[in-house]
Amino acid sequence: MNRLTTRLALRLERYAPLRVEDKQALENEALAIRRYAPRDNLAREGNPVERIFVIVEGFASRYKLLPDGRRQITAYMVPGDLCDTRTFALPFMDHSIAALSSVHAIALTPEAVHRWESLPGLALVLARNSLVHQSIAREWLVSIGHRTSFERLSHLFCELFERLNAVGLVHSSACEVPLTQTEIADTLGLSAVHVNRTLMELRRAGLLSFQSKQLIIHDYLKLQLVSGFHPRYLYVASPDEATARAVNEDSCGFF
Amino acid sequence: MNRLTTRLALRLERYAPLRVEDKQALENEALAIRRYAPRDNLAREGNPVERIFVIVEGFASRYKLLPDGRRQITAYMVPGDLCDTRTFALPFMDHSIAALSSVHAIALTPEAVHRWESLPGLALVLARNSLVHQSIAREWLVSIGHRTSFERLSHLFCELFERLNAVGLVHSSACEVPLTQTEIADTLGLSAVHVNRTLMELRRAGLLSFQSKQLIIHDYLKLQLVSGFHPRYLYVASPDEATARAVNEDSCGFF
DNA sequence: CGGTAAGTTGACACTAATCAACTTTCGTGG
DNA sequence: CCACGAAAGTTGATTAGTGTCAACTTACCG
Numbered sequence: 001m002n003r004l005t006t007r008l009a010l011r012l013e014r015y016a017p018l019r020v021e022d023k024q025a026l027e028n029e030a031l032a033i034r035r036y037a038p039r040d041n042l043a044r045e046g047n048p049v050e051r052i053f054v055i056v057e058g059f060a061s062r063y064k065l066l067p068d069g070r071r072q073i074t075a076y077m078v079p080g081d082l083c084d085t086r087t088f089a090l091p092f093m094d095h096s097i098a099a100l101s102s103v104h105a106i107a108l109t110p111e112a113v114h115r116w117e118s119l120p121g122l123a124l125v126l127a128r129n130s131l132v133h134q135s136i137a138r139e140w141l142v143s144i145g146h147r148t149s150f151e152r153l154s155h156l157f158c159e160l161f162e163r164l165n166a167v168g169l170v171h172s173s174a175c176e177v178p179l180t181q182t183e184i185a186d187t188l189g190l191s192a193v194h195v196n197r198t199l200m201e202l203r204r205a206g207l208l209s210f211q212s213k214q215l216i217i218h219d220y221l222k223l224q225l226v227s228g229f230h231p232r233y234l235y236v237a238s239p240d241e242a243t244a245r246a247v248n249e250d251s252c253g254f255f
Numbered sequence: 256m257n258r259l260t261t262r263l264a265l266r267l268e269r270y271a272p273l274r275v276e277d278k279q280a281l282e283n284e285a286l287a288i289r290r291y292a293p294r295d296n297l298a299r300e301g302n303p304v305e306r307i308f309v310i311v312e313g314f315a316s317r318y319k320l321l322p323d324g325r326r327q328i329t330a331y332m333v334p335g336d337l338c339d340t341r342t343f344a345l346p347f348m349d350h351s352i353a354a355l356s357s358v359h360a361i362a363l364t365p366e367a368v369h370r371w372e373s374l375p376g377l378a379l380v381l382a383r384n385s386l387v388h389q390s391i392a393r394e395w396l397v398s399i400g401h402r403t404s405f406e407r408l409s410h411l412f413c414e415l416f417e418r419l420n421a422v423g424l425v426h427s428s429a430c431e432v433p434l435t436q437t438e439i440a441d442t443l444g445l446s447a448v449h450v451n452r453t454l455m456e457l458r459r460a461g462l463l464s465f466q467s468k469q470l471i472i473h474d475y476l477k478l479q480l481v482s483g484f485h486p487r488y489l490y491v492a493s494p495d496e497a498t499a500r501a502v503n504e505d506s507c508g509f510f
Numbered sequence: 511c512g513g514t515a516a517g518t519t520g521a522c523a524c525t526a527a528t529c530a531a532c533t534t535t536c537g538t539g540g
Numbered sequence: 541c542c543a544c545g546a547a548a549g550t551t552g553a554t555t556a557g558t559g560t561c562a563a564c565t566t567a568c569c570g
Contacts, residue, residue, distance in 0.1 A: 046487075064397050067483060072400045074393040084389065086382040094390040094488045127341040130385075134339065135349040137392045138329040142319050144399045145327045145444030149558075180516065189400030191559050196518060212567085228322060232301075233349045404526070435548065446527055451550060453526095467535085 004030055008056050008106075011080025011167040014236065015128040022121040029116075032107050036060075036099040038178075043097040049090060051107035052083035058103035059178050063186070064095045073187040074140075075133060076100075076160070080167040084130045085113045101178035128235065135233045144189045147228070149198045152188045154227035157208060159234065161217055166236045177215040259285055263311050263361075266335025266422040269491065270383040277376040284371075287362050291315075291354040293433075298352040304345060306362035307338035313358035314433050318441070319350045328442040329395075330388060331355075331415070335422040339385045340368045356433035383490065390488045399444045402483070404453045407443045409482035412463060414489065416472055421491045432470040 005027040009018055012026075033056065036042060042053050042060060053060070055077045062075040074095060083097075088110045108116075116122045136159070143152045157177075164175045181199065185192040202208055207223045209216045217223060224230075260282040264273055267281075288311065291297060297308050297315060308315070310332045317330040329350060338352075343365045363371075371377045391414070398407045412432075419430045436454065440447040457463055462478045464471045472478060479485075 062393070064393060066397070066401060070401050072397040074396045084386065086386055089379060089382040090386050090490060092487075094490075095393055124344060127344040131339065131341055131345050134389060134392070137389070137396065138317070138319060138350055140396060141329045141392065141399065142321070142327040144396065145441075146321060146325050182516075186400075192517085193519090193560080194558055197558095200518085232347075235345060235349075437548075447549085448528080448551090449526055451548095455550085 002027065002030065004033070004056065008054070008080070011056075012122075012125050012129075014080060014166045015125040015132070016121065018125065019119075019121050022119050022125075025116055025119055025122060029106055029108060029112050032109075032112070034105055034107050036103040036105065038099055038101055040099045040103075041096055042099065042103075042105060043093050045093050045096045047093050049087050049093060051109060052085065052087050052113065053077075053097065054082040054106040054108065055079055056104040056106060058105075059100040060097055060103055060105070061100050061183070061187075062095050062097050071186045072189070073183065075137065076187075078160075078163055078167065079169065081133070082126070082129055084133070085117060085126045086130075088113065100183065132235050135235070139233045140187075149188070149190055149194055150201060151227045152190070153184070153195065153198050153202060154207065154223050155229050156184070156188065157202075157210070157215060157217065158220075158224055158227055158229035158231075160215065161220070162231050162234050162236055166234070173218070173220070174214060174216045176213055177210070178213045257282065257285065259288070259311060259359075263309070263335070266311075267377075267380050267384075269335060269421045270380040270387070271376060273380065274374075274376050277374050277380075280371055280374055280377060284361055284363060284367050287364075287367070289360055289362050291358040291360065293354055293356055295354045295358075296351055297354065297358075297360060298348050300348050300351045302348050304342050304348060306364060307340065307342050307368065308332075308352065309337040309361040309363065310334055311359040311361060313360075314355040315352055315358055315360070316355050316438070316442075317350050317352050326441045327444070328438065330392065331442075333415075333418055333422065334424065336388070337381070337384055339388075340372060340381045341385075343368065355438065387490050390490070394488045395442075404443070404445055404449055405456060406482045407445070408439070408450065408453050408457060409462065409478050410484050411439070411443065412457075412465070412470060412472065413475075413479055413482055413484035413486075415470065416475070417486050417489050417491055421489070428473070428475070429469060429471045431468055432465070433468045 005023060008026055008030075009023045012018060018026075036058075043049070043051075045064065057079055060077040061073045062077070063071050063073045065071050077097070085108075116126065139155075139159075143155050147155060160177055161170060161175065164170050164177075169175050179187075181195045182192045184190075185195045188195070190198075199210060203210075205226075207217070207219050207226070209218070260278060263281055263285075264278045267273060273281075291313075298304070298306075300319065312334055315332040316328045317332070318326050318328045320326050332352070340363075372381065394410075394414070398410050402410060415432055416425060416430065419425050419432075424430050434442075436450045437447045439445075440450040443450070445453075454465060458465075460481075462472070462474050462481070464473070
């Protein structure tokens with residue numbers, strides 16, 4: 001098994017353990033890997049759905065544009081995230097997907113998806129991936145609908161921290177988050193100016209620093225507290241549960 | 256085939272045509288129908304997922320509560336809408352579901368879902384239902400993130416109008432929308448007071464009236480215009496396409 | 511090294527929240 | 541069927557939180 005497959009398997013296993021045959025199925029599609037530069041579109045609103053994507057490296061975003069040029073980012077895709085496998089059941093995209101950083105992604109055909117779905121282990125991973133992303137979208141509605149700018153920022157950073165941690169991309173409270181302040185603004189329904197000011201507040205409060213794409217969380221407990229963040233909605237197994245899973249690799253159980 | 260099954264089939268066929276065997280499968284679960292009064296919970300955040308629901312009559316909402324008691328409604332479920340069939344792949348609910356009006360819903364077990372998914376026609380309906388609801392959630396993020404209160408209200412009413420029309424619940428520009436102003440406020444991230452004032456504006460502008468749960472749209476074209484509403488994201492087939500589908504009942508094509 | 515994108519800061523405007531009082535409608539039991 | 545209480549809706553006054561505009565600095569890329 002090559003390096004890429006190993007890494008991808010590790011990231012997908014955040015959802016459920018994979019068996020050898022599942023990993024083999026991953027490897028069979030590894031040739032379909034594509035590279036995208038920041039701002040490249042992986043898919044465009046209105047276009048037919050020909051491929052869906054598995055993010056192996058880098059950040060991507062789902063977004064919609066308003067007639068006046070404003071943009072709403074509706075989701076982040078980080079390594080180990082993928083599109084809903086049922087997307088082929090719709091005739092065209094309702095939104096666009098673009099790379100936020102340099103991105104490596106596997107582009108799956110309907111046939112490849114069918115092969116993956118026929119393996120119980122992978123099918124479970126794909127189902128949970130979709131459900132967790134729906135759960136995240138709901139939490140984002142809560143944030144934009146009801147939280148203050150301060151809470152929104154801190155909540156988003158908590159979420160990214162958890163999600164990146166779940167796929168091994170956090171090291172000693174630091175991780176790479178390749179987002180500009182404008183992109184964060186378009187995510188949280190705030191102006192870029194206000195995001196800037198709120199980030200200052202977060203820094204001054206000693207909660208985190210976020211410079212040149214590096215997010216460092218200085219006081220995670222307090223950050224969770226001020227933002228009302230509870231990681232349940234991300235369905236990340238706790239350390240204990242992760243251990244239990246690792247012990248019994250044959251099980252398909254989750255929690 | 257009894258009355259209930261016929262009506263449900265009609266509403267599900269907004270996604271794709273159903274064959275006789277699909278409708279038979281619906282009928283087989285009709286015994287699992289339950290009735291809920293307004294405010295009753297169909298499912299609660301944190302609870303294990305034992306049943307998923309198909310709304311046959313009435314309105315339900317998905318919502319999350321904040322620690323201070325504020326509520327964000329993240330989705331409406333109208334007749335013909337159902338929960339994602341993969342929900343069983345997660346150990347607990349990340350949100351709650353409550354009846355907004357008096358509701359008739361079929362409660363499906365994992366086994367029933369499995370039987371439905373094994374029929375290609377029904378499986379397609381279930382897949383599209385999930386994808387359309389994900390698309391709606393994205394559009395709601397756009398609304399809450401970027402639209403003014405006036406645009407949010409009018410956009411929401413356009414959406415409800417289209418969705419109810421797609422399942423035959425609009426008659427001469429009027430439909431029943433059993434929402435209070437407070438519930439609309441909790442949906443759109445506005446205060447109830449501001450929703451009230453904005454509704455006045457909409458009335459005064461001659462666009463619609465909304466009294467005692469009756470929504471009447473007086474100028475749908477203008478309402479779409481002022482709200483930036485485009486029905487694409489709802490994936491409702493246009494009249495022509497619906498006709499084409501009706502002609503060729505055996506096809507599983509969509510658009 | 512120059513140009514552009516990203517980030518920073520201040521002044522000001524405005525949308526929508528809050529608080530409070532009041533009216534109307536609805537549901538329910540006497 | 542009416543009366544009562546509670547929920548829903550309405551309106552005004554005031555305030556808080558963010559958006560907008562503009563100028564400027566810093567960082568990045570070819």
